[in-house]
Amino acid sequence: MLTTLGRLLAGATLLTAAALPAHAQISNDTVRLVVLNDQSSAYSDTSGRGSVVAAELAVEDFGPTVAGKPIQVLSADHQNKVDIAATLVKRMIDGDNADAFFDIANSGVSLAIQDTIRQANRVVVHVGSGNVDLVGKACTPNSALWLYDTYALAKGLATALLSDRHKRWFLLTADYAFGHAMQRDMTETLRARGGEVTGAVRHPLNTMDFSSFLLQGGANMQVLALLNAGADTTNAIKQAYEFGLIRQGVKLAVPIFTLVNVKGIGPEIAQGTTFLAGYYWDRDDASRAFARRFEAKMGRPPTHAQAAVYSAVLHYLKAVQASGTDAGDRVMAKMKELPVQDFMTTNAQLRADGRLMRDMLLVEVKKPSESRGPWDLLHVRATIAAADMIQPLAESQCPLARSQ
Numbered sequence: 405m406l407t408t409l410g411r412l413l414a415g416a417t418l419l420t421a422a423a424l425p426a427h428a429q430i431s432n433d434t435v436r437l438v439v440l441n442d443q444s445s446a447y448s449d450t451s452g453r454g455s456v457v458a459a460e461l462a463v464e465d466f467g468p469t470v471a472g473k474p475i476q477v478l479s480a481d482h483q484n485k486v487d488i489a490a491t492l493v494k495r496m497i498d499g500d501n502a503d504a505f506f507d508i509a510n511s512g513v514s515l516a517i518q519d520t521i522r523q524a525n526r527v528v529v530h531v532g533s534g535n536v537d538l539v540g541k542a543c544t545p546n547s548a549l550w551l552y553d554t555y556a557l558a559k560g561l562a563t564a565l566l567s568d569r570h571k572r573w574f575l576l577t578a579d580y581a582f583g584h585a586m587q588r589d590m591t592e593t594l595r596a597r598g599g600e601v602t603g604a605v606r607h608p609l610n611t612m613d614f615s616s617f618l619l620q621g622g623a624n625m626q627v628l629a630l631l632n633a634g635a636d637t638t639n640a641i642k643q644a645y646e647f648g649l650i651r652q653g654v655k656l657a658v659p660i661f662t663l664v665n666v667k668g669i670g671p672e673i674a675q676g677t678t679f680l681a682g683y684y685w686d687r688d689d690a691s692r693a694f695a696r697r698f699e700a701k702m703g704r705p706p707t708h709a710q711a712a713v714y715s716a717v718l719h720y721l722k723a724v725q726a727s728g729t730d731a732g733d734r735v736m737a738k739m740k741e742l743p744v745q746d747f748m749t750t751n752a753q754l755r756a757d758g759r760l761m762r763d764m765l766l767v768e769v770k771k772p773s774e775s776r777g778p779w780d781l782l783h784v785r786a787t788i789a790a791a792d793m794i795q796p797l798a799e800s801q802c803p804l805a806r807s808q
Contacts (some may be wrong), residue, residue: 429729430473433499437463437717440492441509441532446610446634450662451509451532453479454710457701459506461694469567470724472610473718477501480670482513484609486622490520497524505527505728507713511633511703515542522546525732529716534660534702536795539759543802546732548739548758551682551712553794554582554681557659558589558765560680560793564766564786565627566599572626572656576602576617576631576640586631586659589803593602611636614643625772638668645673666781668675671772680764683711684782690747705779708748717748752790757802761790776798 437766439459441451456479463475478500480501482489489510494709496502505521509532520546521528529548530538537554562573573594577583583606591601592782603623605617621628630640637658644650661679668685685695685705695715696706705716723738724730736758742754744760753761766786775781799804 413561421727429731430471430724431503431730434474434501434726435470435477435721436476436478436500436502436507437476437720437728438500438502438506439477439479439507439713440489440505440506440513441479442484444636446636447482447484447509448634449664449668450634450707451507451713454698454702454706455507455509455713457529457698458706458710458714459717460763461697461701462714462721465590466718466721470721471728475721478806482508482510484510484513486513487517487518493520495515496525497521502526504732504735506716506720507531507709508533508760509709510580511538511585512580513590514538514583518542518544518547521681521732526549527720527735528640532711533582535581536589537585537801538609539757539786540795540801543757543800543804545804546736546788548716548736548754548760550716550760551709551762552680552764553759554585554589554659554749555682555795556790556793558586558593558764560730560764560788561601561629561657561678562590562593562597562660563793564788565655565657566594566597570627571598572600572602573627573629574602574621574628576614576619576621576633577604577606578636579606579608582633583631590629590631590659606633609636611637613648614640618644618649619687620645621649621654622788627655627657629657629659630661631659637661638665640671641665641674643676650676663705663779663781664707667704667779670772671775674769675771677769678785679767680788681767681782682706682762682764683708683785684765684767685741686782687784694747699703711748715744718746719744722805755797755805756795757800757805759794759800761794763790764788764793 439456443452480492504527511533514533538556577587656677660677698706727738740754767782
């Protein structure tokens with residue numbers, strides 16, 4: 405359950421004392437990073453071991469030390485279970501002296517561990533988790549949300565797709581914290597923009613047979629929104645195809661979807677599916693360069709969540725270096741001061757509530773005839789600016805936002 409992938413990245417110290425902030429303080433003389441996520445079930449392909457590799461690549465690029473101390477990368481599998489995650493976090497804080505946790509990739513787990521990490525004055529950066537409450541009423545000074553959230557996904561996707569041809573939506577929702585928040589935010593967004601939610605149904609995590617849920621959509625729906633992730637999304641799309649919904653002209657809108665999901669289903673079935681992505685491997689030279697390095701270790705390009713783990717880890721290390729400490733509150737404060745800059749992020753700002761103002765790509769799965777290679781699977785249709793989809797700070801329920 406707990407795997408230490410910790411290459412203890414010791415080596416020649418690259419930084420002189422003069423380059424460090426005065427009174428630099430690193431607890432236990434090592435900066436320990438934990439990639440905590442699902443490595444054995446529904447989300448293991450879209451985050452899992454690939455997120456650990458992304459973190460290791462970020463450390464490789466930053467250098468073997470930070471503030472004069474070595475960096476260690478650890479990983480743990482929470483198996484999508486809140487109780488296991490809570491035990492792991494406490495054990496890794498108390499026993500392994502972990503400084504920061506990344507990815508998480510399950511909103512229920514993220515909400516359960518966030519305050520424990522605050523109390524220990526560590527850092528958590530949620531990447532594959534998307535409940536907007538993480539930077540709302542549940543926010544803390546020690547946490548950040550790095551990739552997407554339910555509000556932004558709902559607003560960005562619904563606004564991009566809503567039209568006379570795509571006005572009536574049926575919502576198929578995962579029955580846990582992320583799905584509930586996604587359904588709430590999608591429903592509010594559609595109604596505010598003149599769309600119609602014709603119905604909604606919830607399914608358990610790791611559902612294999614979606615037939616009874618899909619039948620509830622009826623003949624009136626124009627858009628089937630799959631408010632789930634990982635294997636659940638894959639299975640739902642396959643069965644929607646088998647039911648003939650795509651041939652009938654029903655548009656598939658999928659807030660949480662990745663390149664790996666498309667590959668697993670195949671473009672014949674997934675073609676036309678539209679979703680938002682923070683990164684696509686073939687977008688530009690910098691994206692392709694990172695994808696080549698990742699593929700050398702994993703055998704395929706990264707998902708956008710895995711690429712975003714790289715981004716989060718690299719920015720965290722820059723903040724530790726700049727602040728000269730691994731104290732969670734001080735590091736997070738520095739993360740909010742420094743602009744986020746990497747191959748998938750251009751001068752983005754981390755807000756007072758912990759939400760990264762990240763632009764997203766609107767992508768659509770290609771037809772098989774349009775693909776030029778095994779991973780050439782997506783069209784980038786547009787870039788949606790962060791300010792056009794992320795909840796305004798003035799509307800945030802996070803107490804930290806009120807001082808801004």
